Amino acid sequence: MNKFVKGLAAAGVAAAMSQGAFAACGNVTIAEMNWASAEFMANVDKMILEAGYGCSVEMIPGATLTTFASMDTKGVPDVAPELWTQAVENPLKAALASGSLHSVNAKPIAGAGEGWVVPDYTLVNHPELKTVLDIIEHPELFPFNEDPSKGAFVGCPAGWGCQQVNANLFRAFDMEAKGWVLVDPGSAAGLDGAMAKAVQREEDYFGYYWSPTAMMGKYSMEMVDFGVPFTEMDHWTNCITQANCIEPQQSAWSASEINTIVTDSFIKNNDPKAVAYFGKRVFPAAEMGEMLVYMGDNQASGSDAAVEFLINYEDLWTQWVGVQAANLIKKSLN
Numbered sequence: 001m002n003k004f005v006k007g008l009a010a011a012g013v014a015a016a017m018s019q020g021a022f023a024a025c026g027n028v029t030i031a032e033m034n035w036a037s038a039e040f041m042a043n044v045d046k047m048i049l050e051a052g053y054g055c056s057v058e059m060i061p062g063a064t065l066t067t068f069a070s071m072d073t074k075g076v077p078d079v080a081p082e083l084w085t086q087a088v089e090n091p092l093k094a095a096l097a098s099g100s101l102h103s104v105n106a107k108p109i110a111g112a113g114e115g116w117v118v119p120d121y122t123l124v125n126h127p128e129l130k131t132v133l134d135i136i137e138h139p140e141l142f143p144f145n146e147d148p149s150k151g152a153f154v155g156c157p158a159g160w161g162c163q164q165v166n167a168n169l170f171r172a173f174d175m176e177a178k179g180w181v182l183v184d185p186g187s188a189a190g191l192d193g194a195m196a197k198a199v200q201r202e203e204d205y206f207g208y209y210w211s212p213t214a215m216m217g218k219y220s221m222e223m224v225d226f227g228v229p230f231t232e233m234d235h236w237t238n239c240i241t242q243a244n245c246i247e248p249q250q251s252a253w254s255a256s257e258i259n260t261i262v263t264d265s266f267i268k269n270n271d272p273k274a275v276a277y278f279g280k281r282v283f284p285a286a287e288m289g290e291m292l293v294y295m296g297d298n299q300a301s302g303s304d305a306a307v308e309f310l311i312n313y314e315d316l317w318t319q320w321v322g323v324q325a326a327n328l329i330k331k332s333l334n
Contacts (some may be wrong), residue, residue, distance in 0.1 A: 025055035025271040029077035031062035032302065036292050037109065037212045038082040039302035040309070041283065045081050047306050048317070051332040052325030053274040068092065071101060071263055078266035079278070082108060085257045092261075102267060104278040105260035111285030113223065113256035114162065114210040116153075120220040122204045131227025132173070135206060139179035142206045151180045154194050154207030157187050161241070166208050168240045168248035183207075195219055210256075214296040217289025226252035273322060280320040287313060307333070 028049055032042040042059060049055035060077045062070075067080050068088045072095050085092050085103075095101040116132055122141075129135050135142075139151025153175065155166035163184075170182045185191040191207070192215055198205035199219040209216060211223065231240070231251035239245035260278050267275055287309075295305050310317060311333055318326045 025049065025053045025274055026269055027058070028055045028079065028266065028270060028274075029058045029060050031067045031071075031077045031080045031083075032059040033062050033064070033067065033080075033082060036214065036295055036302075037288060040288075040291055040295065040305045041081040041108065043302035043306035044309055044317070045079065045278075045281070046303075047310060047332075048277060048321060048325070048329060049274055051329045052321050053271050053277070055270065055274060064088065068261075071095075071261065075100070075263045075265055078263050078270075080261045081278075083259050083261045085259050085261070086254075089257075100264050102262050102264065103259045104262050104267075104275065105281065107258065107282060108260045109212055109258060109283045109285065109288055111223070112211055112258050113253070114208070115223045115253040116206065116226070117209045117216070117221040117223055118204065118206055119199050120222050121202065123222055123224075126204075129224075131225045133227035135224065136173055136175055136178055136180065141204050144181045144183070147181065149179075152183050152206070153180050154183045154185055154191065154205070156208055157185055157191060162208060164243055164245075165241055165253075168242075168245045169251065169253075172240075172248040172250045195221070211285060212283075212288040212292060214289075214292040217286075217293045218296070226250075228252060230254065273325065277320055277325075281317075284316070287316060 030042050030045055030049075032039055046057045046059060050057050060067075062077065062080070064084055064087050067077065068083065068091070070076055071080060072091060092101070096103060116135075118129070118135070123129060126138075126141065129138070129141075142151040142153070144150045144152035153166075153170065155170070156163040167182060170176070170180070175182070183194075185194050191209075195205060195207065195209070195215060196219065209221060215221070228250045229252060230236070231249045233254075235249055236251065236254050240248050240251060260281070262275070262278065291305050291309055294300060294308060295302070298304070300308070310329065314330070317329075321329065
């Protein structure tokens with residue numbers, strides 16, 4: 001949809017609001033985080049709160065640590081739509097226990113997380129590959145371009161936190177002895193380029209990535225079950241994530257914790273129906289991936305993508321809101 005039409009749709013939100021058809025909601029500040037999925041989600045929330053519940057929404061630029069610190073100490077912003085909470089685990093627990101902050105949705109994006117991935121066609125062409133344990137027995141399917149007699153596992157660039165985790169899991173699964181090479185892609189661009197090149201050539205590919213991202217959606221990558229349980233958190237924290245881990249144990253990747261966090265004042269001072277919306281709002285991985293691809297391919301902003309989403313995924317988002325709010329939101333898009 002072109003930007004003129006998107007502009008009309010956004011204007012429709014304001015027009016609908018001016019009709020005074022809402023119960024009072026109040027002023028709401030939302031963190032617009034500095035990555036694509038969070039930017040998109042924040043703008044969907046903005047449009048739904050404004051058009052459906054009559055809120056007056058202000059977007060505040062954010063990032064995980066700075067947004068949490070501001071919410072924790074100042075009570076601003078009111079909402080962090082996509083907060084990766086492992087980075088602030090201990091202070092968040094304290095804030096939740098005190099009641100100053102609340103988690104209103106413990107899984108706003110289905111299928112989000114980190115791990116080891118392959119293209120979807122690899123799993124179709126090789127149905128015997130059901131887990132990481134199965135894959136590492138077949139390095140011949142993923143030949144390393146510098147030595148085709150070995151399999152290539154593409155890890156994280158040097159300096160990334162996940163680099164050490166991949167290196168230790170590579171050792172834990174004894175992959176070198178089984179014929180694998182741990183490939184350092186050199187940079188984020190190198191990591192993306194390795195994946196894109198393999199898929200464009202319809203070659204099998206095995207490596208680290210995370211979701212939700214445009215790359216996972218655009219290239220139909222699948223997160224593979226490790227085939228083993230997650231080790232104890234103490235071992236993960238004090239060994240697998242560390243450079244001096246002597247005997248890493250086999251483990252699934254640590255589960256990512258993503259929450260929608262709101263302030264206590266938001267819950268107390270705003271329409272309860274608007275608060276309830278956040279608890280129902282879950283983006284399936286496929287739809288989120290499609291919207292991130294849309295943003296990347298069209299150089300679209302989060303607000304552009306939000307309009308696109310509300311127009312094309314009505315069957316999904318209307319499950320998150322009441323009938324009256326749904327009708328108001330649909331009216332704003334006409």
